[in-house]
Amino acid sequence: MTARVIAAHTDPMSVSGHKGSGSPSGPGPEPHRAASIRDVARAAGVSYQTVSRVINDRPNVREETRRRVEDAIEALGFRRNPTAFALASGVTRTVTVLTSNTTLYGYAATLQGLEEAARAAGYSLGVKLLTPEDDLDRTLTSAVADGGGLVVIGFDRLGATALDHVPADVPCAAVVEAPPPGRTPPRPAVWADDREAARAATAHLLDLGHRTVHYLAIPSSVGTRHSEGPRAQGWRSALETAGVTPPEPHGGKGWDARAGYDQAQALAHDPAVTAVLCGNDDLALGVLRALHHAGRSVPGDVSVIGFDDAPHSGFVTPSLTTVRMDFQGLGRDAFALLRDRLEHAPRPPAPTFAGTALIVRESSGPPPA
Amino acid sequence: MTARVIAAHTDPMSVSGHKGSGSPSGPGPEPHRAASIRDVARAAGVSYQTVSRVINDRPNVREETRRRVEDAIEALGFRRNPTAFALASGVTRTVTVLTSNTTLYGYAATLQGLEEAARAAGYSLGVKLLTPEDDLDRTLTSAVADGGGLVVIGFDRLGATALDHVPADVPCAAVVEAPPPGRTPPRPAVWADDREAARAATAHLLDLGHRTVHYLAIPSSVGTRHSEGPRAQGWRSALETAGVTPPEPHGGKGWDARAGYDQAQALAHDPAVTAVLCGNDDLALGVLRALHHAGRSVPGDVSVIGFDDAPHSGFVTPSLTTVRMDFQGLGRDAFALLRDRLEHAPRPPAPTFAGTALIVRESSGPPPA
DNA sequence: CTGAAAGCGCTTACAG
DNA sequence: CTGAAAGCGCTTACAG
The missing domain is CATH 3.40.50.2300 (Response regulator)
Structure with a gap:
């Protein structure tokens, strides 16, 4: 029933404090002020600007000079101080x-x-x-x-x-x-194209023979009142395309399994409900649980589809049909x-195409006969 | 099947680049060099050291002076530059x-x-x-x-x-x-006291009547060969206390549900196995799945306990008996x-006592008669 | 109580 | 190709 905390105060000097030639306390390597650009310059017999040129891969350094500086850097274990770099260059x-x-x-x-x-x-x-x-x-x-x-x-x-x-x-x-x-x-x-993915998931359920599909929403980043998230939109659009009037969506009040469980009570106890699309896998787990408590089987009585393909979603029973996201x-x-x-790239970044994919597993199937 | 990328290059100037009084480009607020300590000093009619004193809550500043500086800070929206602070003070x-x-x-x-x-x-x-x-x-x-x-x-x-x-x-x-x-x-x-928690979980299974408890390990941070992790130790110690010779532990090759599933095959198909303690909940989910595929019920035929109490562990079926960690x-x-x-605290930090707790849910019960 | 100086470790012009 | 100067925005002694 306990977590333990143990403190070791081996080194009373802060490494970030200002150096003093403090006597090394105790065993171990003595506190070592990091080598600066000037230390390197001294060791290499050049000015510190030249060191700056070398560490920044700037041209106009004689090959032999560069080599000497690099040797000194190696010997002293020099690493450029990122804080000083940031302050002087304005680049972080x-x-x-x-x-x-x-x-x-x-x-x-x-x-x-x-x-x-x-x-x-x-x-x-x-x-x-x-x-x-x-x-x-x-x-x-x-x-x-x-x-x-x-x-x-x-x-x-x-x-x-x-x-x-x-x-x-x-x-x-x-x-x-x-x-x-x-x-x-x-x-x-x-x-990602959540809208299209939700459309495809809904169409999958419709194709299986379900007359309609209910939706349990995640909280959306876009307006809750006048607009809805892309997943809800895709669901709605698939239904409309199929000539089905979308039922009132549920959810929107949480992301986790408990929220799914709580918000699925009405759906779970409504015998007319045969298919539920969920805004994410955690919500879907909660729905599965609510259905279980309501005595309804999945996918026998009700099909459930999640979203995101969390790593464990393929290992619950029934395993979750879901949308894989990248x-x-x-x-x-x-x-x-x-x-x-x-870095002021000259060209705009090339569009990339990471995928979403419907992963069909055990939690979806035809509606009850 | 696609993720879209869109790039907007609204502001060709880098905010981190050196300021120039560059002409404001396009609408919106013009690039605004952040106010420095000197700007504040000028506005307040004091030297910048005094500003430094104020922002560092140093004593020896007349109340009225302090107030003037604070007003200037407010007016200019001054915020101390953390990079410069770090470089000058050596404190990050x-x-x-x-x-x-x-x-x-x-x-x-x-x-x-x-x-x-x-x-x-x-x-x-x-x-x-x-x-x-x-x-x-x-x-x-x-x-x-x-x-x-x-x-x-x-x-x-x-x-x-x-x-x-x-x-x-x-x-x-x-x-x-x-x-x-x-x-x-x-x-x-x-x-956390993983050892004691694992001991308690194992004892729980023994108390339920199981003759022995098998263990499916997470990879440990401590030696894999000559020593084992604290969870394994606690399990082993509970068995030994009860006079039971610990069976060979399984697992140790991964953390997720798939690893649990793969590594539980032998356990799942061994009719002598009636109780399995797992190194974490994901592993336990995999074990549940392997057991399901082997046609064995939980907890009827086999009890399974996880570790960590991940947020969804209470919502899978059977819900997972597990150890809650903080x-x-x-x-x-x-x-x-x-x-x-x-910060060179004078006193060593007080030990804190965060808890671990065995959460008994559906996945554990008495062994088959 | 307040100000002028030097410095943190680096960079960017500017000389030669 | 290389060096001396000034500065990034702040802090820490050191004067007054």
Whole structure:
């Protein structure tokens, strides 16, 4: 019933504190001031500007001089101080991602794609959590002050709002739930074709013979009242195409299995319901559970389809028919967009095509006879 | 089947580039050089050192002067440049977390706890992913160069190895799988009592009447050959206490449901097996699935217990008996440890007691008669 | 209580 | 091809 904390105070001197030639305390390597550009210059017998040229791969350095400097760098274990670099050059190889969540599968996977791309490009990655209680402007200002660029994950309302508040002159890319409205998008952004994916999932159920399909929504980043998210739109459009009047959508109040369970009560107990499309897999798990408690079988009595293809969705029973998304690809693409913006790329980034795909498993089938 | 990328190049000027009084391009606010300490000083009619005093809450500033400076700060929207602050002061309010994973529940939740604590303390949080392919020393050097402190998530071998390689003079705290061996721990660290939790879970199964309990392991951060992780130890110890010879543990080759499914084949098809403790909930889901495919019911034929209590574990069928962990608490505590180290706290941090708890649900019950 | 100086580690012009 | 100067925005002593 306990978590333990143990503290070891082995080194009373802060490495970040100003150096003094303090006597080495205790065993181990003595606190070692990092070599600076001047130390390297001295060791190589050149001026420190020349060192700067070498570490920045600038031309106009004699081959032999360059070699001597490189040897000194190696010998002293020199690494350029990123803080000083940032201050002097005005360039920060940093990307800060703003997100309201880091544990839900879609968010976590997007974050991972972002991280991989950032690391590959030599960027550091920062994370700032968006919370309703927190002062949004404060969070944004502090993110901007950190330098570098911003990537906002705009899957939900909080993220979308944050995106709207990013000052126009701050380099920023976004991964969003749906294409921004209007012809001149305010920001570089990436998104998956959720609308089409939802349409295909709904059509799959209709093709199976269901007379209609109910929808349990995730909270959307776009208006809750007058408009709905792309997944809901795709569902609605598939029904309309088939000449079916869409029933009232459910949900919209949460993302997790508990929210799915709670919000599916009405659906689960309505014998007319034979097919439910869910805004994500967690919600679908909750629906499965509600159906179980209502004594209805899946897919015998009711078919259920999820969204996102979380790693465990193929291993629950019944395994979940769902839409596979490429969140990591979205993250990578968003980083690429930001980087182009940051580094003044001459050409606009090439469109990439990461896929969505309907994965049919056990939870969907024909309606009861 | 597509993800779309759209690029908007609304602002050709980089905000991070050196300012020039560039003509404002297009609509929107013109690129605005952030106010500096000198701008504030000018506006307030004082020297910039006085501004420095005010923003650092230093004494020895006349009340009226302070007020004038604060007004100027407000009027100009001044925010101290963190990069310059870091360079001049040698203090970086940044924590970089090193982790091999960001999507598995335990990692993601720990990260979230870290983020919350960091934000509350006014620290920025960076994330660096640890990969087997990557050069560990390079990753570490770059993390250290970013300044501030490190928190490494040492749940697995990669994390534990990284922790071992952190130079002794770098401020660092860790969240680890098990208490560090030896009496003088090398680093401030936090951990939960996994051993005791696994013991309790195993005892629960024994109390239910099972003759023995099998174990499906997660990969451990500690030696795979001569030693085993704390969860395995707790399981083993509970069996031994009950006078039962522990069977050979399974698993150790992966963390997710697929790994659980694959590694549970032998257990699932062995009629003598009536109880399985799993290293985490994902593994348990895979075991449930393997059992289902083998035609064995849970908990009728076999009881299954997981670890971690992931958010959906209560909503699968059968719902999972599992051990609830306080990963967020672990993250918060690790940050507190690091902060104390960074800010030279006089007192060692007080031990905190975050809980683990056995949550009994549907997947465990008495053995078949 | 307040100001003038020097410096953090680097870069970008500007000389030679 | 290489060096001396000025500056990034702030802080920490040091004067008054």
